[in-house]
Amino acid sequence: MKNPAFKIFIVEDDVWYSELLEYHLSANPDYELTKFHSAKDCxxxxxxxxxxVTLDYSLPDKNGAEVLKRIKEQCPDTQVVVISGQEDVATAVDLLKKGAYDYIVKDEDTPERLWMAISKIRENASLRQEIAQLREQIGQKYDFTNFITGNSEAMKRVYALLDRAARTNITVSISGETGTGKELAAKAVHYNSSRKKAPYVAVNVAAIPRELIESELFGHEKGAFTGALSRRLGRFEEADKGTIFLDEIGELDITLQAKLLRVLQEREITRLGGNSVVPVDVRIIVATHKNLADEVKKGNFREDLYYRLLGLPVQLPPLRERGGDVLVLAKTFLQDFARENSLGKKTFSAAAQEKLLSYPYPGNVRELKAIVELSAVMADGNQVQADDVVLATGADREAPFLAQEKTLRAYTTEIIQRFLNNYSHNVLLVADKLDIGKSTIYRMIQDKELKIE
Structure with a gap:
């Protein structure tokens, strides 16, 4: 594909000299050159x-400084290279301060110097365009309707909450089972917020030893402890003007919870071993698979910190409650894995799809992804068969469903709801598969025990 034209205005009252510059610059076919002999026409x-704009400093109708000012007012992104017949250092410095890209004195080297200056300008413009495209791609990658694939009503409610979160700097607390996509949700909020150009810093609190977590979060001064050979900035300082994501916040040691509370209240930190107060402007998003309200009752989590972190709560649904999203996600994972590993186009057979829908996914989306990728490797042809889909069996499979003590009625309701979700809320089909009366299902729907989305 041909590169788009790079527009250059040559503003020069000397006709012969303007043609000389045009001759040299026309060696690049991507340059679209237009000559002007007065400031007014330009x-x-x-x-x-x-x-x-290559600008002759001594034009008959306006001086170079005035023309430069007008260009920058109307086209701030346009670069201006001033070309002058006089080597006046003071004038050159003044023009550079006012926004000129370069100041070139007319001599035998002028065309070559102008060529190099414009080449550099174009190179910088290409880099800026590339950065802008990458930022746009990041924004698209974490778009609320794309970052976690799914069309279920449960996910639509999540998208709506994340959209509200991104519009403000409110603290966001994300909860959900392991593997439901809590960090993806945090990234989606950050990259769709006003802070998207600033750092996003993720910290897994549970993965850092207790004796190191304070230094990791708040930094330390030289000599703060054995081995502290120099000052180290903490993750809060790294995230300044951006977002810090504290995953598994429920694992934070109770002694450090008071320090985190102070950061939230005062918007400042003190490095370990130091006395200086460092202000930080950070948006905080936390996540946990624990019930923090229960942790407060048990004395494991400070109540005042709990209410500070609650902010806008977002509950990510487990995969078993997302109905047909299982197949939507599975097909996406299969296509991505097959493309990345040059396996050709692959699809699921009807039996494989039914097998995928029958499983409760205790590991949620993360487990589904692993199952799908293994199935792609195990499949001999272009279609993944039921035998290629390897699922956990026995006690491991039953644990998520039987982990909580519920009444028989509650378990019955959950089973029927799961089948309704998996079979597009087809009451007659579900009644046949579960061998129960369709009137029983309709009555439970009427009593709002079951939901038809």
Whole structure:
């Protein structure tokens, strides 16, 4: 594909000299060159948005400083290279301060110097465009409807909450079982917020030894402890102006909870072994698989910190409650894995799909992804068969369903609801599969024990 034209205005009242510059610059076929012999003609054509203006400092109708000012006011992204017949250092410095990209004195080397300056300008413009595209891609990657694939009503409610969170700097507390995508949700909030150009820093509190967590979060000064050979900035300072994600916050040692509370209240930290107060501007998102309210009752978590962190609570549903999202996710994972590993196009057979829908996924989305990737490796042809889908069996499979003590009625309701979700809420089909009366299901729906989405 041909590169888009790079627009250059040559503003020079000397016709012969303007043609000389045009001749040299036309060696690059990507340059779209337009000559002007007066400031007035140039300024009236700025609506064309040139990338570069080569500006003769001594024009008959306006001086270079005035033209430069007008260009920068109307087209702030346009780069201006001033070309002058006089080597005046003071004038050059003044023009550079006012926004000129370069100041070139007219001599035999001018065309070559101009060529190099414009080449550098174009290179920088390409880098800025690439960065802008990458930022846009990041934004798309973590778009609320894409970061966790799914069309279920449960996920639509999550998307709506994340959208509200991204519009403000409110603290967000994300809860959900292991593998439901808590960090992806945190990234989605950050990269769709006003802080998306600032750092996103993730800290897994449970993965850091207790004796190191304070230094990890708040940093330390030289000599704060044995082995502290130099000052180290903590994760809060690294996340300044951005977002810090504290995963598994329920595992934070109770002695450090008071320090975290102070950071939330005062928006400042003190490095370990230091006395200086360091202000931080950080948006906080926390996540946990624990019930923090229960941890407060047990004395494991400070009540005042709990209410400070609660902010906007977002509960991520387990995969077993997301109905048909299982197949949507499975197909996405299969396509991605097959493409990344050059396995060709692969699909699931009807029996394989039914097998995937029958499983409760104690490890949630993370477990589904692992199951799908293994099935892609095990499949001999382009279609994944039921035997290629390896699921946990026995006690491991039953544990999530039987882990809590419930009444028989509650278990019955959960079983029927799961089948309704898996079979697109087809009451007649579910009644046949479970060998129960359809009137029983309809009555439970009417009594709001069951939900039809």
């Amino acid at each position: 300024l009236s054509s700025l609506y064309l948005r040139p990338h570069v």
